[in-house]
Amino acid sequence: MRFDVDEARACASRLLAGSDDRLAHAKAAVRRADEIASVVGPSDRELLLCGAWLHDVGYGEKIRTVGFHPLDGALALEKLGWPSRLCALVAHHSESRITASALGLSDQLDRFPREEGAVTDALVHADLAAGPRGERMSLLERLDDIERRHLDDPLALCRARTARRPALIQAITRTEQRLHSLRCRVSG
Numbered sequence: 001m002r003f004d005v006d007e008a009r010a011c012a013s014r015l016l017a018g019s020d021d022r023l024a025h026a027k028a029a030v031r032r033a034d035e036i037a038s039v040v041g042p043s044d045r046e047l048l049l050c051g052a053w054l055h056d057v058g059y060g061e062k063i064r065t066v067g068f069h070p071l072d073g074a075l076a077l078e079k080l081g082w083p084s085r086l087c088a089l090v091a092h093h094s095e096s097r098i099t100a101s102a103l104g105l106s107d108q109l110d111r112f113p114r115e116e117g118a119v120t121d122a123l124v125h126a127d128l129a130a131g132p133r134g135e136r137m138s139l140l141e142r143l144d145d146i147e148r149r150h151l152d153d154p155l156a157l158c159r160a161r162t163a164r165r166p167a168l169i170q171a172i173t174r175t176e177q178r179l180h181s182l183r184c185r186v187s188g
């Protein structure tokens with residue numbers, strides 16, 4: 001299946017119009033995704049880049065329905081006709097199932113099948129390497145920043161954000177291991 005990266009960029013620009021910071025974050029995530037794209041198979045490269053462009057479109061005011069951006073984004077993209085695999089990647093990006101559970105949204109999220117593997121892991125890596133305004137951040141800086149910016153959220157949600165840390169760190173570690181193996185193969 002073809003995933004059109006130019007169309008994803010245009011779609012993100014449209015849905016995040018007026019949210020310059022969010023768009024800058026998406027651009028930075030795409031840059032990082034492009035740098036690490038070798039960890040996914042050649043046929044999944046466009047999917048990863050489209051996911052990086054579109055993963056946060058659920059923050060767009062025009063499409064907000066449930067108020068949980070991974071789900072709002074996936075639902076909007078589904079309506080726009082994006083392939084189901086891309087919608088599911090957006091629905092589940094950065095371990096959203098853990099925060100969805102704290103919000104009582106697991107059933108709605110679970111209608112999108114969660115994919116495990118290199119693409120999902122690489123999207124976590126790309127998302128967390130890009131700060132909220134597109135600045136480069138280390139993983140721990142980024143996780144601390146996310147939790148600090150949402151301190152006023154309900155306690156259950158704050159706890160869920162902390163609880164997802166190990167899963168996010170594991171996804172990034174697996175991506176770094178894949179990059180390392182590729183470098184060894186090239187230099188060996």
Ligand SMILES: [Fe+2]
Pocket residue numbers: 025029055056127
């Ligand atoms: Fe993001």
